[in-house]
Amino acid sequence: NAGVMQNPRHLVRRRGQEARLRCSPMKGHSHVYWYRQLPEEGLKFMVYLQKENIIDESGMPKERFSAEFPKEGPSILRIQQVVRGDSAAYFCASSRSGVTDTQYFGPGTRLTVL
Amino acid sequence: QQQVKQSPQSLIVQKGGISIINCAYENTAFDYFPWYQQFPGKGPALLIAIRPDVSEKKEGRFTISFNKSAKQFSLHIMDSQPGDSATYFCAASILGSGNEKLTFGTGTRLTIIP
Numbered sequence: 001n002a003g004v005m006q007n008p009r010h011l012v013r014r015r016g017q018e019a020r021l022r023c024s025p026m027k028g029h030s031h032v033y034w035y036r037q038l039p040e041e042g043l044k045f046m047v048y049l050q051k052e053n054i055i056d057e058s059g060m061p062k063e064r065f066s067a068e069f070p071k072e073g074p075s076i077l078r079i080q081q082v083v084r085g086d087s088a089a090y091f092c093a094s095s096r097s098g099v100t101d102t103q104y105f106g107p108g109t110r111l112t113v114l
Numbered sequence: 115q116q117q118v119k120q121s122p123q124s125l126i127v128q129k130g131g132i133s134i135i136n137c138a139y140e141n142t143a144f145d146y147f148p149w150y151q152q153f154p155g156k157g158p159a160l161l162i163a164i165r166p167d168v169s170e171k172k173e174g175r176f177t178i179s180f181n182k183s184a185k186q187f188s189l190h191i192m193d194s195q196p197g198d199s200a201t202y203f204c205a206a207s208i209l210g211s212g213n214e215k216l217t218f219g220t221g222t223r224l225t226i227i228p
Contacts, residue, residue, distance in 0.1 A: 004157070033215060033216070035216075035218075041220060041221070042120070042203055042218035042219055042220040042221050043158065043203065043216070043218045044218070045215040045216065045217065048213055048215055055212075055213055056213050056215060059215070091157050091158070093157075093216075095214070101214070102148075102160055102163075103160075103214070103216065104160075105150075105157035105158045105159065106157050107155075107156055107157045108156075108157050
């Protein structure tokens with residue numbers, strides 16, 4: 001049973017470009033959480049999604065960031081017009097029910113903005 | 115506002131010794147306290163977790179101690195081994211809320227020396 005998959009694992013973008021990060025949850029999981037880890041810091045919650053619904057986006061910057069989890073396909077975290085401060089590791093986690101269930105993390109996407 | 119405070123930031127322990135990492139939380143609504151282990155370049159992996167209805171939980175060499183009145187919990191690693199060298203994160207969430215996003219501590223980099 002494959003775990004949570006994220007791609008790309010490493011992404012380099014120049015300032016002003018767009019970054020698209022993908023997350024495929026574990027089989028049977030319909031709840032996805034995105035977290036951001038800045039260098040030497042802990043993980044910070046960004047957004048929680050279920051299929052076709054954004055449940056909580058309180059941790060996501062209001063501008064330039066968006067997330068989706070379509071009925072078919074992976075969850076996408078999109079960052080428009082990236083800035084150097086967006087450089088971080090972005091992790092997604094999935095769970096089966098979203099209630100009293102373990103979150104399993106992917107290997108992360110390390111975004112570097114030049 | 116940091117809702118989960120973790121200490122120490124880094125820890126060096128001799129092989130065979132006991133590693134102790136401490137966390138304190140502010141939000142009394144938290145009722146699920148997991149510890150995650152992260153190796154370089156990897157995503158966090160759940161190590162052990164506790165609910166506040168018990169004061170201690172043990173799994174192999176790993177023990178969580180929980181003090182509800184003090185709003186503190188700690189991870190003890192007995193007989194520490196070089197393979198335990200990793201970054202450890204405590205976290206907290208509210209189970210059954212319909213949104214079980216995790217609030218993480220800032221992490222402890224543990225190094226086990228021979």
